[in-house]
Amino acid sequence: xxxxxxxxxxxxxxxxxxxxxxxxxxxxxxxxxxxxxxxxxxxxxxxxxxxxxxxxxxxxxxxxxxxxxxxxxxxxxxxxxxxxxxxxxxxxxxxxxxxxxxxxxxxxxxxxxxxxxxxxxxxxxxxxxxxxxxxxxxxxxxxxxxxxxxx
Numbered sequence: 274x275x276x277x278x279x280x281x282x283x284x285x286x287x288x289x290x291x292x293x294x295x296x297x298x299x300x301x302x303x304x305x306x307x308x309x310x311x312x313x314x315x316x317x318x319x320x321x322x323x324x325x326x327x328x329x330x331x332x333x334x335x336x337x338x339x340x341x342x343x344x345x346x347x348x349x350x351x352x353x354x355x356x357x358x359x360x361x362x363x364x365x366x367x368x369x370x371x372x373x374x375x376x377x378x379x380x381x382x383x384x385x386x387x388x389x390x391x392x393x394x395x396x397x398x399x400x401x402x403x404x405x406x407x408x409x410x411x412x413x414x415x416x417x418x419x420x421x422x423x424x
Contacts, residue, residue: 344397395410
């Protein structure tokens with residue numbers, strides 16, 4: 274049985290590693306002594322598994338996070354850390370992070386939702402039981418979020 278690394282086979286991981294180094298499909302194929310079509314298939318299959326794994330993690334977080342905050346447009350970025358901390362305190366969750374971390378998470382993970390010092394499109398903030406924070410543009414997870422809420 275081939276060795277696995279999570280959802281990926283050893284071959285898929287090897288292909289991704291070589292492609293990440295900048296090798297073409299044909300160069301990887303020569304190096305691994307297989308056809309470039311086999312490399313293309315392995316890469317495509319691996320990327321699909323990675324996409325599904327990411328989607329699964331988002332669904333899991335949306336389903337299990339004890340605190341979900343949807344930040345509405347026109348909310349000032351500087352107000353969001355206070356909102357998160359206040360809501361977390363109500364649920365007796367100790368947030369792992371400070372103002373700077375929260376601010377950076379919003380700026381980097383939901384940059385398309387931010388304009389200047391305000392939220393221009395809704396953002397959903399999840400706070401896990403262990404206090405870890407995750408941020409998503411609400412538009413990106415809205416359908417999944419609504420489906421999970423109906424379960």
